[in-house]
Structure formats: structure tokens, C-alpha cells
Amino acid sequence: GNGGDGPTGPAAPGRAQVFSTVVDTFLEKLVTAGSYQRFASCYRCFYKLQPQLTRSIYDQFISQLQSSIKEEIQEVKNEGNLEGLFNSLDKIVEEAKDRAEPAWRPSGIPEEDVRSALVPYLLKHRSYLRKVLREKEEENKKVAKSVLAGRDRIAELQQLIQARKQAWQ
Amino acid sequence: MSVDPMAYEAQFFGFTPQTCMLRVYIAFQDYLFEMMLVVEGVILKKLDAIPGCQISPSQIRKCTEKFLLFMKDHFDKLFGRMEEVLLQLVLNIPKNVLLPEDRVHEQYPYSKEEFQALQEELQQLQQQCRAEAAAGEALRAELEEQKAVMGELEKILQCFNGLENICREHGTGNFKESFAFLTQNSKKLQDALKEVEEKSKKMEQRDENA
Numbered sequence: 001g002n003g004g005d006g007p008t009g010p011a012a013p014g015r016a017q018v019f020s021t022v023v024d025t026f027l028e029k030l031v032t033a034g035s036y037q038r039f040a041s042c043y044r045c046f047y048k049l050q051p052q053l054t055r056s057i058y059d060q061f062i063s064q065l066q067s068s069i070k071e072e073i074q075e076v077k078n079e080g081n082l083e084g085l086f087n088s089l090d091k092i093v094e095e096a097k098d099r100a101e102p103a104w105r106p107s108g109i110p111e112e113d114v115r116s117a118l119v120p121y122l123l124k125h126r127s128y129l130r131k132v133l134r135e136k137e138e139e140n141k142k143v144a145k146s147v148l149a150g151r152d153r154i155a156e157l158q159q160l161i162q163a164r165k166q167a168w169q
Numbered sequence: 170m171s172v173d174p175m176a177y178e179a180q181f182f183g184f185t186p187q188t189c190m191l192r193v194y195i196a197f198q199d200y201l202f203e204m205m206l207v208v209e210g211v212i213l214k215k216l217d218a219i220p221g222c223q224i225s226p227s228q229i230r231k232c233t234e235k236f237l238l239f240m241k242d243h244f245d246k247l248f249g250r251m252e253e254v255l256l257q258l259v260l261n262i263p264k265n266v267l268l269p270e271d272r273v274h275e276q277y278p279y280s281k282e283e284f285q286a287l288q289e290e291l292q293q294l295q296q297q298c299r300a301e302a303a304a305g306e307a308l309r310a311e312l313e314e315q316k317a318v319m320g321e322l323e324k325i326l327q328c329f330n331g332l333e334n335i336c337r338e339h340g341t342g343n344f345k346e347s348f349a350f351l352t353q354n355s356k357k358l359q360d361a362l363k364e365v366e367e368k369s370k371k372m373e374q375r376d377e378n379a
Contacts, residue, residue, distance in 0.1 A: 042236035103267035119277035150315035
């Protein structure tokens with residue numbers, strides 16, 4: 001855990017910590033239940049015959065059981081990257097601590113849920129199109145001006161030519 | 170009582186918490202059974218090594234079963250408690266928590282109609298863009314045509330300018346006026362000629378009649 005950092009005192013144990021503690025407690029209690037007394041009592045006939053051997057067999061059994069269980073837990077943690085996931089979940093939960101209302105959950109209907117996921121892309125696309133449209137409109141305005149000026153110029157030239165023609169009649 | 174499928178947790182962890190717990194339970198249980206078999210095997214072997222032993226393998230089997238039953242009972246209880254804690258405190262996502270990957274759903278809660286409206290707006294914008302592009306093409310095409318036409322007209326003007334320059338250079342004064350005068354004169358001449366022709370025809374006729 002991250003210990004006591006801040007005026008609020010020691011932080012609550014994170015998920016990873018709770019996980020370890022819970023598993024350790026389970027093992028502890030299991031070992032306590034499966035005590036040597038219980039083992040010897042079940043295997044009384046053999047115990048009477050070989051008490052020391054009974055003890056050593058029991059010790060090996062318990063230690064082997066514990067290490068197998070611990071190994072399995074470690075494998076599960078590694079496969080699923082549980083440490084990392086527990087830590088990020090702790091952070092996410094911490095960030096949401098001031099929020100009381102239930103959060104959004106998938107509706108179970110993919111078409112409904114995918115809509116919201118698409119909206120940001122559509123909005124981006126829309127602002128892009130608006131920009132492009134604006135630019136094209138501006139450009140066309142400029143070109144239209146040139147075209148009108150060109151028409152005027154052509155009319156002017158035609159008039160000049162007419163005048164010259166008349167003068168040569 | 171409905172069972173919580175813990176689908177949101179599965180989305181986050183990549184597995185359903187209950188499935189994970191079940192897998193672990195089965196694994197632990199397997200180890201327990203395995204260890205017990207090993208214990209029994211060792212005991213039986215040791216018994217074989219003892220000459221004149223009164224204990225039968227079936228007795229040992231009964232001992233094993235007794236111990237195993239006891240262990241399994243505690244094991245199930247303890248595991249049940251562990252599972253409960255893990256599912257409630259560790260492998261769960263509180264109701265008020267939204268996973269970061271799902272933020273869009275709270276940011277953009279668009280209804281079907283709103284979504285459709287947005288799509289239609291996009292279609293319209295695309296059409297407008299196409300229209301503007303076409304208009305732009307037409308304008309630029311006219312601009313090109315204008316260039317060509319202006320070129321021709323300016324050439325013609327140049328011709329006229331050229332003619333006037335020649336006249337000025339060769340000092341024929343106002344060539345235009347002279348040319349225009351000539352054109353008018355030749356017209357007058359033609360009219361005069363016509364008059365003369367008619368008069369001479371009339372005179373000839375009179376002469377003949379006299």
C-alpha cells in the first residue's frame with residue numbers, strides 16, 4: 001500500500017492488498033483446521049506405529065499444499081495482470097468518490113451503445129466539413145469577382161473595337 | 170434471486186469474476202486431493218516396509234477419507250467466505266464508477282433522433298461541399314474562356330492600332346478621313362455615273378425620235 005500520505009491518515013488498503021490478505025487468511029485458517037492433531041487422530045493406527053514419520057508426512061503435506069495454493073494464486077495474478085488491474089481500478093474508484101449517482105452501464109443493445117461511441121467522430125467530421133465548406137465558399141467568392149471583372153473588361157474591349165470600326169467607315 | 174452476471178467487471182478484468190473464482194476453487198481442490206493421495210501412498214509404502222504389519226490398506230483408505238472429508242468441509246466454508254469478500258471488495262466495480270473507456274457514453278448521450286439528425290446534417294454538408302466544388306469548377310472554366318476571348322479582342326485592337334501607326338508614319342495625314350472621304354466620293358461618283366447614263370439614254374431616245 002501507499003501508507004499514510006496526507007492529513008487524512010493512512011489510506012485504505014488497495015485491492016491488491018486486500019486480495020493478498022484474504023488469500024493468506026484463507027490458507028492460515030485451512031492449515032489451522034487441518035491441524036496435526038486432527039491428522040494424527042484420523043491416521044491413529046499409523047500414528048501409533050510411527051509417530052515421527054506421521055509428523056514428517058504431515059509437515060510435508062501441509063507445506064506442499066500451501067506452496068501449491070500460493071503458486072496457483074500467483075499464476076492467476078500473472079495471467080490476468082491482476083496487480084496492475086487492481087491498482088488502476090483503485091485509482092478509477094478514487095476519482096469517482098465524489099460522485100453519488102449510478103454511472104452509465106452498457107445497455108446490452110449494441111446499436112444503442114455504439115451511437116455514443118461514434119458521436120465524437122461524427123462531431124469531428126462535422127467541424128471538418130464546415131471548415132472545408134467555408135474555405136470553398138470564400139475561394140469561390142474571389143473567383144466570381146474575377147469573372148465579373150473579366151466580363152466587364154470584355155464588354156469594354158468590344159466597345160472599343162466597335163468605335164474603331166465606326167471610325168473607319 | 171437473480172445472479173449478478175458482473176458483465177461490467179468482466180469488461181474491465183477480461184474475465185468474469187465468478188469464473189475466476191471457480192477456476193481457483195477447482196485448482197485448490199485438485200491440489201488437496203492430490204496431496205491426500207500422495208500422503209496415502211507414502212503411508213502405504215511405509216507400511217509395506219514394516220514386516221508383520223496388522224494395518225490393511227483399506228483401513229488407511231478409511232483414515233484418508235475421514236481426514237479428506239473433514240478438510241473438504243472446512244475448505245468449502247473458508248473458500249466460500251473468501252469468494253464473498255473478493256467478489257464484493259476486490260473483483261467488483263462500484264455502481265457509481267464509470268470506466269474511463271466509457272466516458273463517451275456520459276459525454277454524448279445522443280438519442281436515436283439526435284444521432285440521425287447529426288448524420289443528416291453531415292450528409293447535407295457533404296452535398297453543399299460538392300455543390301461549391303462544382304460552382305468553383307464552372308467559375309474557373311469561364312475564367313479560362315475569358316482569357317482566350319480577351320486575347321483575341323486585344324489582338325484586333327492591336328491591328329487597328331497598327332494601321333493608325335502606319336498612316337501616321339507615312340504622313341498621309343488623316344488617312345481615315347481620306348479613306349472615309351474616298352468611300353463617300355466613290356459612292357457619289359457612282360450616283361453621278363448612274364445619272365449620266367440615264368440622261369444619255371434619254372437623249373439617245375430623243376435623237377432617234379427626231
